[in-house]
Amino acid sequence: MAVDPAMPLRADARRNRDQIIAAARTIFVDQGPDAPMEDIARAAGVGVGTLYRRFPDRGTLIREVAVDSFGRALTEARASIEEEPTCWDALVRFIGFSQELRLSLHLAMISAQAGAVIRDDPATDEFRRVLLTDLDHMVKGAQAEGKVRTDIGTGDVAMLFVLLMRPLPAKLDEIEGASERCMTLMLDGLRAHPGTPLPSRPITYEDLLD
Amino acid sequence: MAVDPAMPLRADARRNRDQIIAAARTIFVDQGPDAPMEDIARAAGVGVGTLYRRFPDRGTLIREVAVDSFGRALTEARASIEEEPTCWDALVRFIGFSQELRLSLHLAMISAQAGAVIRDDPATDEFRRVLLTDLDHMVKGAQAEGKVRTDIGTGDVAMLFVLLMRPLPAKLDEIEGASERCMTLMLDGLRAHPGTPLPSRPITYEDLLD
DNA sequence: GAGTATGCGGAGGATTACCTTCCGCTTCTC
DNA sequence: GAGAAGCGGAAGGTAATCCTCCGCATACTC
Known part of the structure; x- marks a missing residue:
């Protein structure tokens, strides 16, 4: 069940992947890097299953x-x-x-x-x-x-x-x-x-x- | 088992209380306000029981x-x-x-x-x-x-x-x-x-x- | 447009982390 | 030295999160 990067993704999969990355960026910035995966999936408009299929772990x-x-x-x-x-x-x-x-x-x-x-x-x-x-x-x-x-x-x-x-x-x-x-x-x-002298x-x- | 603030604390209790506050300040700054209570207790050098006795909840x-x-x-x-x-x-x-x-x-x-x-x-x-x-x-x-x-x-x-x-x-x-x-x-x-003009x-x- | 592979969603079992209580032991105070 | 006050930390309860799994849906192929 390895993810082969050479094999092109189906169109919807490609779209979902991009949405996940975008959503994760936003969520990570707001909530930090251990935000719940489900939040990221929801923000991306996909299910958690989809998220995990594409990115096997955090x-x-x-x-x-x-x-x-x-x-x-x-x-x-x-x-x-x-x-x-x-x-x-x-x-x-x-x-x-x-x-x-x-x-x-x-x-x-x-x-x-x-x-x-x-x-x-x-x-x-x-x-x-x-x-x-x-x-x-x-x-x-x-x-x-x-x-x-x-x-x-x-x-x-x-x-x-x-x-x-x-x-x-x-x-x-x-x-x-x-x-x-x-x-x-x-x-x-x-x-x-001139600025104030800086320490160190x-x-x-x-x-x-x- | 209410904590009566009028009643003076025993010396060791007083000391522990101060240590807990100091430790909590540090931990909260570093880890945020939902850091594990146990971390705070450890940093203060007391057990969690002591922490909860003095501060019934977070x-x-x-x-x-x-x-x-x-x-x-x-x-x-x-x-x-x-x-x-x-x-x-x-x-x-x-x-x-x-x-x-x-x-x-x-x-x-x-x-x-x-x-x-x-x-x-x-x-x-x-x-x-x-x-x-x-x-x-x-x-x-x-x-x-x-x-x-x-x-x-x-x-x-x-x-x-x-x-x-x-x-x-x-x-x-x-x-x-x-x-x-x-x-x-x-x-x-x-x-x-003069500074750079500021927006807003x-x-x-x-x-x-x- | 039919067939098939690829992809999808989300319920749910497993796991982990954390909260909080409780009670036998210790330390202070008088 | 007696008793009140305080202490520690094990352990049960709870909640949140991880990640898998499988029946259904969708996109590509011919």
Whole structure:
């Protein structure tokens, strides 16, 4: 009963698979990576049986969601770098994009359970690495442009970034534009010239790797 | 077998009670308000029986932890306002204090489950209100001093504040000073003159009340 | 349009995690 | 040192979740 990826899925199966991934992304972001499988199935408009047929266990689902999310983020990162006139603009666009999607990236980086599943998977681990490289490029470039304070590293940006990913408290979430305001305020913190002296040392790209 | 608050506790019981509250604060912050009671008991160095004797159910424990945390925060807020030369300094001190304690305040404000327990309790609800009033005072004062940008409201500060409360991903948490750097960067975002234009409208003190 | 393989749904047994009680033993207090 | 107050943790009860399984439905093939 192995799932052969070479064999093309029937049209309805394909559709259901996509819906499951999309639903899982949303649910994982809202409820964390051990949300009930039934919730995910319901959100996807399928039965649990369908979910389990395609993703034999939770780990598989998490991995596939991660691959999907990393892929989207990476595409946007590349587009930002290529299409925006400056690294700073690329950084702003990229961070804004992620926010808008409520990207489940943070799952991959934050949650201990999900993190283990993903770290043990060469494909997702490589995705993560490449994504961080692109972010590093944007940050260093923006610093060279004089748009970002030089006493921070890529890790600092990633850290703020990860904080932004997290769902806001329900009450604040209802307020129009709350997360965009957060994002803008944080970006202004990154731009500050001269900023308040920061404690410790810059958190670099390397700090985020194993 | 009602717990009579008027009757003074035996010394060891008193000590255990304090340890339980402290442990619960830590555990709640790390794991959320439905962490297993046994984890809390273990962290406090007592048996579950002891925990239940003092706090008949989870709701009671949450409420008492909330009262404790609000009380601490309020004390520090008052001290900050009185002892610091400016409202800005008070704000910085207050936010720094909360971070240092990994204040479980956010539990009270964020989590739906815990929030319900607390909102239905007049005592904790009043605490929350007073605390927000003090924060409002600091923010408006700092704006009058020209230290904080005027296109934000107290609610915006609380929002950033709440984001800071959340536990950082394990990897970042190991890096010395990570959360202090976050805090400083955010504060610089609040100070930005002139800042990037913000979307929507300022989030006010009133927005945070019911 | 008939036949067949593939896919679907969701009830339900198994399992696990957690809550809470209870009672024999321990520790404080006077 | 006596008795009240407190303690621990085993264990029964409960609820939630996992995952399988199989009769029915749907999409593809000729």
